[in-house]
Amino acid sequence: MPASTTDTTGVPPVPVIGASGDLGLGLALRWAAAGVPVVIGSRDAGRAREAAERVSAAVPGAEVAGMANADAAAAGPVVALCVPFAAQLPTLASLSESLVSDALLVDCSVPLATAVGGRPTHSLGVWHGSAAQQAQQAVPDGVSVVGAFHTVSAATLADLEHPLAEDVLLCGQRKADKARVAALVERIPGLRAVNAGSLETARIVEQLTPLLISVNSRYRTH
């Protein structure tokens, strides 16, 4: 059991796919610190184990493991997908047998133009309307997608000394799905889940990332 004051009895592990990246690692650290068991996924099982060791080092007693993406995704019912946009569809293809019916995919993808060598203040038009809607088309039947975490700074998440005070905008088709994700969001002290609207509202919310990058680059903050 983690060295946490929170009762985590019965909390299933949260698979974090792409936790060797900045956002994924930040979420893994925060959930681990909150006593939520985490299973880190990476394309390479060795890198996943390395990321898990970083979490263990930062959060003594954390319940954390690292494994290849497909194994990680099968470890819990609510799966956070934190890979760069260019890796979203290939990663989802690799998870098709791991995401069982009633699984919930929390998609954190942002279609930044960096995926095709463009600027981080520009974004790509996605055929389905947004990365989250694209994910919904790509997951197996019975799996729901909720878009989330587009406005949370990965660097701030990863710095456990930094107190959080942020809204997390959730986009999804069903209230029940958003409530499940909201509960997980609010396990992290200082994060407040906000129901931002239907899944297609991700068209707007995903654009907040390049907007924040634009403003922050002008004021040299992050």
Next chain:
Amino acid sequence: MPASTTDTTGVPPVPVIGASGDLGLGLALRWAAAGVPVVIGSRDAGRAREAAERVSAAVPGAEVAGMANADAAAAGPVVALCVPFAAQLPTLASLSESLVSDALLVDCSVPLATAVGGRPTHSLGVWHGSAAQQAQQAVPDGVSVVGAFHTVSAATLADLEHPLAEDVLLCGQRKADKARVAALVERIPGLRAVNAGSLETARIVEQLTPLLISVNSRYRTH
């Protein structure tokens, strides 16, 4: 001179086109209350005069006049355009002789789907990328467009008893243009101008209006 403690010597009037609408009236009230002379424009000169009388009633001593759009737009160098999206292009066509070179158009348009009978949480795709970019194509040569005020509640602006504490995101091609608009924004106590990026960043910022409507409708706030 207005009954204001601010020194407004030499402050040119601000034409507010569409001030018989909610946002325009709110801005006219706030500028008038800050001692900035305002010229309200409407398609109908009579409605413009009525709006000016409402401002005078709310702000004793306000320096405010009402006239037809084309006359109003010629009254000052920085013109605020606060008409519904469906009226943006027709209004700009009617202003073509009033907007002289070096004029600055502050475009507050939001391409909500309500313009075509759709929902306020949905938006329209604009050929040029955003309403502000469409405005830039429609104004005479030498006139610059800055997008602004998309996230400010018209109802809050219009309630002079309500203290403001809000960022106003500015999108424009040139820093100097944004600085001119920022100075005008910050004449209103409690508003802080933020350089959000280039004019095309309006593609994102204009989407914040339907996003705010979506969130607020779910939490029954405005």
